[in-house]
Amino acid sequence: MTGHQVRALGSAVLIDDSRPIFLQIAERIEGDIIEGTLQEEAQVPSTNAFASFYRINPATAAKGVNRLVDDGILYKQRGIGMFVATGARAALVQRRREQFFDQYVQPLAREARKLGIEPLELAEMIRQSETATVHGGAS
Amino acid sequence: MKTVIEVRNLSKSYRNSVALDSVILSLEPDRIYGLLGRNGAGKTTLMSMLTAQGFPNSGEVKVFGEDPYENEQVLSRICFIRESQKYPDSFSAKHAFRSAALFFKNWDQELAGRLVEDFQLPVKRTIKKLSRGQLSAVGVIIGLASRAELTFFDEPYLGLDAVARQLFYDRLVEDYGRYPRTIVLSSHLIDEVANLLEHVIVIDKGRIIMDDDAESIRGSAFTVVGSADKVGTFLQGREIIHTDNFASLASVTAVGTLSRAEKTEAAELGLELAPVSLQQLVVRKTISAAGADLGASKTSSLEVTR
Structure with a gap:
């Protein structure tokens, strides 16, 4: 199922069984950044919020989010939360074009x-x- | 990391039947574990041993680093919700919650109250007169509101409809997110709980046949559908866990992952690839374990090699 089909369902339906959930979470956030739903420097929902929304284990949600932190797409501000880095969109578009x-x-x-x-x-x-x-x- | 549960060579038999066979397990703190398996596989026996409600024939159980038997220090940190939890005859749900509040030091009365409303539980009616679903709701509420460091839910959903079960899963994820603790969830409804689990333990005929992170199990097998000879060639050398034949078609489940090149090759050959859900994988594995028991050639196909 493509991201677009999933989004069209408009609910917390996600997850195809062939791939780790944390990757799918990371891709969903990436998609939101590319489409502009999540703007650069905007705050990203907490991992618990992701977990509740997608009905997944919070540790799995955290793994997906942390992957984007490692990639420099998101950054953490201690005690406040997680934000989209400046330049994240261009970097993601470049990567998606390669794929x-x-x-x-x-x-x-x-x-x-x-x-x-x-x-x-x-x-x-x-x-x-x-x-x-x-x-x-x-x- | 310190473990919450350590089990060494635990065995238990009832008269002629072996309920647990040399079980070795180690559970880490603050994770949600799925304990999966068929009826009679040994799930409840295992949880009973871990909560000191039964005696093993041999082996060792340590919970929070100590022997749990008659150990108040350990038992006060454990909440075990059984599938058919018994309550005193005169008890109403309100009484049950009040006793739980006395026993569990992390008890959250406010959470209990919210869950009562969520499940629309009549708290003043005696528990004897509750429906099966309402009885399960009492257990679910105690299990969540106790916030015990180690909580066992043994098939907690009997009689709960799909909406109420979803409510349970949602509240579990929510509350666990806020108050991480170790949760062991035993379930038949694998598809429903699969995404909630961080770690999966599958037990079959008293033996642990799978003990792995949910994320590494996800995608650890795949199914190929297509003309039987092409499927056979494509999967040569791979570990096969299940085969279905239909006319000249075959649907074969194999262990492992496919590289992008292999996926392209499959597509070029006109083969269809399908993911294998945790539920399908568990069914396949427990079936092939049964096959091995029937004297089929003893292969290592029961263990995921990776």
Whole structure:
């Protein structure tokens, strides 16, 4: 399930069984930073709040958050809480772009090949989807 | 880190049946443990030994570093909520909470009051007259509000509907977040509790067959679905824990993880990959353990090698 599908459910539904939860928590926070839901220098909810919201073990939530601290995406202010670092968004976008080919383009091209969709045809489809409604999907 | 529970070679049999077979365990403080396994696997026996409510035939149990038997120092720090907890006949829930408040030094009356409202528990009715779900709610409330350093919940949800169970899980996560302590949650409803657990212990026929961090178990196995020969080639050399065949298709569960390259290879071969949930993994493992008992070739497939 992609992040977008999960978000469309609009609840604490998360978690695919194939990967550690702490990674998924970290990715959710990253996604929120990239989309601007969490602004740079904004305070991030506490690990207990994450745990309650996603109904997961607080230690697991803490592990996800700490991973982002180690990456320099979040920083801790003792006694106050956790904040989004300046420059976090650009760093995350850069990283996601590097993963984009593997994660999205290759599977797409593979499926297209299977269905006999030519690369040019595929490119045209992508262009069309750009002009089509951007907010489609969630009802 | 100091351990809360140390168990060495613990064995217990009842007449002809072995309930616990050389169990070795060590539990660290302030974690939520899942104690999982089938009915009769030995979960309740194990918890009874750990709370000094039963005597082992052999082996050693240490709780907070001491022998728990008739040890008030140790027992006053433990709360054990049994599946079918008994209360004196004349007791109402209010009486039960009052006794719990006397016994548990960390008892939080305010939390108990909030939980009573959450579960809409009639506190003045005698416990005898409560429904099965309400009886479970009494146990859940005592277990949470006692805030004991070591709390055992043995299938605490009998008769609780899905909403009430969710309420229990939510309050557990919330209160544990604020007041970390060691919690041992025994459950059949593995999918429901999987995400709450930090560590998972699976017991089968009195033996521990899994004792691992929940996060490392997550993703420690995967299922491949596709034409049987392609699946076979793809999984060559891997440890297989389960196989289902359907016509020319096979669905095979194997131990380990797949690299990105291997995932791509699977996709190129037209194979489908599916994650294995904790519940599926436990079912697979306890089934293959049963198979081993029936005299199937004795492999090490019961243990996750990593």
